[in-house]
Amino acid sequence: MTPPAGWRLRAGPAGVDLLDRDGPVPPVRPGRGPGVWRWADLLPLPAGTEHLSLGEGGTPLLGAPRLAAAAGVAEVWLKLDHLNPTGSFKDRAVAVGVADAVRRGAGGIVCGSSGNAAASAAAYAARAGLPAVVVCPEGAPPGKLAAIAAYGAVQVLVPGDYSRSFALAVDLAAELGFANVTTTYVNPAAVTGLRTVAYELVEQLPAPVDRVVVPTSAGPLVHGVRTGFEDAVAAGRAARVPALVAAQPEGCAPVARAFAAGAAAVREWDDVRTAxxxxxxxxxxxxxxxxxxxxxxxxxGGAAVALPDEDTAAARALLAEQEGIDVEPAAATAVAALLSLGAGGGLAPAERVVCLLTGHGLKHPPTSAAPATVVTSVGEAVDHVTARAR
Ligand SMILES: Cc1ncc(COP(=O)(O)O)c(C=O)c1O
Known part of the structure; x- marks a missing residue:
């Protein structure tokens, strides 16, 4: 891609293309609308690019004192990014990626995804009036596939793990001449949309935090949060970049494995074993x-941690039952990591921590939820309540 003015394309570690700012961080001009597009002047889209919006970004930040007590730290903040329009943080990246595709005159959108980015791509393509083709693993949660279908995208399912969807999406985009908004690092413009999480955190937090815990796959969100905080520091709006903690499931933890080994590079993961x-x-x-x-x-100065799926399921239940927030397992890894680190695993009691909640529970409901009981009278209902309370 040819970067717009004020940006340069650079080969990052391992030759991955990254979009970097080339020059100072521009001021944020007021009155540019809420959410992601409030930061339009900070995104790599030329002036005049249409702001393709479904209401993404501008998500709430809630304090969670009970969770802080459970983790043994001073403060925990929950960034409710699962409340984005299609139920995940991917909307931040995809809104920017599809807006960029529209201004480049793309004839359609392709996205390889485990489900969330595909739902997002399908929705933003619909809003832009473009056809969308999404490629997902055939084992993706039915709720995610149903959400994609609702937006009318063409769905292609492939056997095997996510990497096969990724590869087919790359080939399909080239074959069809469509823009690929897959949310790995493959679309550097889309990745910049993730900086807006950090811009919002800087405004919402009453004081700087020590750590941000990020559910992590390939990790563009980690990179986005990092570069967003770096922008805020460069613009004099933040004092420092917090330590970033990448949370991964034990059964697919390439970044956490490399971190634990002190390796300089990440290797592919052979055998994916996680739900x-x-x-x-x-x-x-x-x-x-x-x-x-x-x-x-x-x-x-952060860390990458691997969590057993059982810890993630327990963290999801805790968040839902004690805070009233139901997120999908991927998002719950942030809370599982917080609790595992807090319990003597590296967090200091004075620390102030943000957990990014990246995906809504509705698209990936818990499998272990107790089935509801059918009753035919008040007496039976009271008996049921009494039995449950025991
Ligand atoms: C809910 C959720 N959280 C976190 C991630 C990981 O994001 P990244 O690919 O930026 O590491 C994903 C990726 O699909 C996701 O769906």
């Missing part, structure tokens, strides 16, 4: 993406 949809990317053919993410973690 955490969205974080099940073995990075086959693009392990360099993981290396970019590993650098972001290391250079901010």
């Amino acid at each position: 955490v949809s969205g974080l099940d990317d073995p990075l086959r053919g693009y392990a360099g993406d993981g290396t970019v993410t590993l650098r972001a973690v290391g250079e901010t």
Whole structure:
């Protein structure tokens, strides 16, 4: 791609193309609308690019004192990014990626995805009046596939893990001449949309935090949060970049494995064994993406941690039952990581931590939820309530 004025394309670690700012961070002009597009002047889209919006960004930040007590830290903040229009943070990247595709005159949109980015691509393509083709693993959660279907995209399912969807999407985009908004690092413009999470955090937090915990697959979100905070520091709006903690499932943890080994580069993951949809990317053919993410973690003084699926399921239940927030397993890894680190695993009692909640629970409901009981009288209902309360 030819970068717009004020940006340069640079080969990052392992040769991954990254869009970097070339010059100072421009001021944010007021009155540019809410959410992601409020930061339009900070995005790599030329003036006059249509702001393709479904209401993405501008998500709430909630304090969670009980969670902070459970983790043994001073403060925990939950960034409710699962409340984006299609139920995941991917809308930030895809809104920018599709807006860029429209201004370049693309005839359609392609996205390889474990489900969330595909739902997002389908929705934003519909809004832009473009056809969308999405490629997902055949084992993707039915709720995610149903959401994609609702937006009328052409769905192609492939056997095997996420990397096969990634590869087919690259080939399909080339074959059809469509823009590829797959949310690995393959579309550098889309990745810049993720900086807006950090811009919002800087405004919403009453004081700087020490850590941000990020559910991580290939890791563009980690990179986006890092570069967003770097922009805020360069513009004098933030004092420092917080340490970034990448949370991955134990059964697919290429970045956490490299971090634990002190390796300089991330390797592909051979055998994916996790039910955490969205974080099940073995990075086959693009392990360099993981290396970019590993650098972001290391250079901010952070960490990458691997969590058993059971811890993630327990964290999801805790968040839903004690805070009233239901997120999908991928998002719950942030809370599982917080609790596992807090419990003697590296967090200091004075720390202030943000957990990014990246995906809504509705598209990926819990499998273990107790079935509801059918009753035919008040007496039976009271008996049921009494039995449950025991
Ligand atoms: C809910 C959710 N959280 C986190 C991630 C990981 O994001 P990234 O690919 O930026 O590492 C994904 C990716 O699909 C996801 O769906």
